[in-house]
Amino acid sequence: MKPHQVEGIKFLWRNVVENVNRANRGKGDGCILAHCMGLGKTLQVIAFLHTVLHSPHLPKLRTALVVCPLGTVLNWCKEIDMWTRKSDQPIAIYNLSETKSFHERATMLKMNKHKSLNPVCKWHKKGGVMMTGYKMFLLMSSSKKGKYKRYNHLFAEHMLQPGPDIVVCDEGHIIKNEATSLCTVMSSIKTRRRVVLTGTPLQNNLMEYYCMVNFIKPRLLGSAKEFNNRFTHPISNGQHVDSTEKDVKLMKKRSHVLHELLAGCVQRKDIDCLREQLMPKYEYVLRVRLTPLQRYLSTFKCSDISNRKGCLFQDFKNLLLVVCHPKVLVLDKLRREQQRVSLLNEDDESSEIGSEEEIDPPSPDELLRLPTMSVQELKKLIISKGGSVQHIREKEDLVSCAKLLLTKSADTGPDELWYEKVMPSDSNLIDSVEMSGKVTLLLRILKHSAQVGDKVVVFSQSLLTLDLIEDVLRNVTMKENDTIWVDDIDYCRIDGSVKQNSRKNCIDQFNTHVDVRCRLMLVSTRAGGIGINLIGANRAIVFDASWNPTHDVQSIFRIYRFGQSKPCFVYRFIAQGTMEEKIYDRQVGWMG
Structure with a gap:
């Protein structure tokens, strides 16, 4: 283990257990492990849980619940099995996400007619780690609709009251709004031994940070109103261009007070603690010129917006689609x-709606x-x-x-x-690769990467963009070696529609050095930009900029992390003279 990982495990012990006597008598406490992406937070938690769950001196700590994004559930199971299987006491793993229906999940929680223990009953009786996704946990714990209502008490008994002895929330920045159902349900878990894992603890504003802290240590920062008056407003007032010297001084003072207040329960480590041990990373911001057709469509749409009142989000989306490819x-x-x-x-399978229907x-x-x-x-x-x-x-x-x-x-x-x-009538013109500077540049990078034996990951927020790239790959042949791109052989795709097992197989296939043919991964930023390991590639392309810079940062750290054996190259595609430039400039200002 690396020094920062040993320090992280000690930090978890001090906050969650503290000492044997207090652990057996008290309710315990929580903490936030806010190590940067790629520093091994999963390994630290596994080592901590293995120590605690198997300790004969801690009889009251036997069960742990890990709640994480659905796409990372199988990765957690794989990591736990890999690190503990050869030990004398491996951790028992129960994957609730494998069940397909409410009835099957309810069956898992009950004794069968032969009085034998089902997985969840074994979990409570013999201990271990239960795995589930955020959405599934929310549905199980709060569904009050019709046929699911009868399962509520069953789920609540096993998951909330009394629930697990320790709960771990991976990618805990998801719990960022007290008004959401997810935050309400997670806060209703009885145990106070709560661990939040996040690589980006501060994403948009301090109130999101407050929600995470309030989850692990309720009332530490007071009420939301008190926190706003004491920290949020003074810190925000000192960050403006026209802030007075008094405002800036107060901002620094309150920031220092907040940092000291949370020093005991929040541990932050960035990539600098391992910079010398990781392979070098090179980032390139490529400002791509629009083609004449893209410029014409963008100009036409902008003039159309200025002459009418439209739906801002729809118009903005259309402009982003144009800069990808017409x-x-x-x-x-x-x-x-x-x-x-x-x-x-x-809504109505039997109804027939005519195309000339009058709109009231x-x-x-x-x-x-x-x-x-x-x-x-x-x-x-x-x-x-x-x-x-x-x-x-x-x-x-x-x-x-x-x-x-x-x-x-x-x-x-x-x-x-x-x-x-205004779109050309010639379909060949629309389908042409040369109609998009980004697509043309993407193909050049893919060709160069294939020549040097590097694998590539392409991140995009838009599923339509991934559809287009797939369409282009199916119709493009590399002239040098006549390579044809075949789905699931030459390239893979991960988005929200891909099942857990398919996603795991796809990632394993891509990361292996034996399979040199699978050299491209298309990833939806929201579905695959967090919690997965793609070290098989050493080149990443951020195809479009996100309003939230942490989404792009999370994506980059899928390849730049422990286990990477090659220098990493990151290419950010920015459409020149468009809103993407403004978005990227905002990212730079926000990230500093």
């Missing part, structure tokens, strides 16, 4: 049509009801009206977009085919 607009249209058809079939203006009651609708209902409404929800994260923005689409649909119908007025 063909993505066509792919977006096809996907929305498929979503609309599936929604209509889901929305009633006042319909508009007033929008704020009371759930997020999923709002998303369905927006999609059914021809809108897109890909870049909309907050409920207030969904309400605004739905209101605008309802009003506009009654007027002129959705303006989703704006590009057809």
Whole structure:
């Protein structure tokens, strides 16, 4: 183990256990292990749990629950098995995510008719580590709809009251809003021995940081109002260009006070503690020029926005699609049509809706009801009206977009085919690789990487962009060696639709040095940008910039981490003269 990992394990022991006497008598405490990505947080937790769960001096600490993003569940199981299987006392692993339905999960929690122990019963009786994803844990613990209601008491008994002896929240920055159902459910777990793992503890604002701290040590920072008055407002006031000298001085003072207050329960380590032991990393920001067609489409759309009141998020999304490749607009249209058809079939399979159906203006009651609708209902409404929800994260923005689409649909119908007025009619021109500077540059990097024997990972926020890249690969041949890109052989893809086992097999295949043919991984930033290990590649391409810079940083550390044996090269594609430049400039300012 590295020195920082030994220090991390001691930190976990001091906070969660402290000493044997207090551990057996008291309720315990929590902490945040905020080591940078790639420094081995998983290994530290496994070593800590192995020590605690098998200690004869700690009879009250026998069960641990690890809650993490669904895509990392199997990776946790693999790491636990790898590090403990050869020991005299391996850790028993119970993967709740393997079950497919509520009934199967409920069956796992009960005795069967022969009175033998099921996995969860064994977990409570004999100890071990239970694995589950955040969404599954939320559904199991809070579902109150119809047929699932009868399982509530069963899940609550085993997962919340009394629940596990220790709970570990991987990628704990997900718990960043006290108003969300997830935060409420996680906070209702009885045990106070809570460990939060995160590589990016401070993402957007101090209130998100407060939520994480309040989860592991309730009331340490007071109420949210008290925290805002004491820390958030003074620190924020001192960060502006026109801040007075008094404001800056107060900001530094309050920042120091907050740091000292949390020093005992938050341990932060960045990559500098291992910089000399890691392979070198080179980052390149490539400002890519738009093609004439992309510039024409962008100019047309911007002038159209300035002449009307539109849906900001929809217009912004369209501009991002243009700078990727004009063909993505066509792919977006096809996907929305498929979503609309599936929604209509889901709502009423027997109804037939004519294409010439007259659109009635929305009633006042319909508009007033929008704020009371759930997020999923709002998303369905927006999609059914021809809108897109890909870049909309907050409920207030969904309400605004739905209101605008309802009003506009009654007027002129959705303006989703704006590009057809100016798009060339020649399909070969639209499909041409040369119509996108980013795609052209991507193919050049892939060709060079293949020549030197390097593997590449491409990260994108847009599933449509990944669809386009796959389409390009299927129709492109490397001229030097006549290589054809074959799905699941030459390249793999990870997004939210990929099942756990398929994702694990894909990552294992990609990371092995034996399989030299599998040399490209296409990854959705949100689904695969956290918690996975892609050290098989040493070149990463961030195809589009994210408003939240930590998403891009998390993506880069999928390849730049322990186990990497080659120098790493990171390429950030920024469309020159577009909103992407503004987004990247904001990232630089935010990250310092």
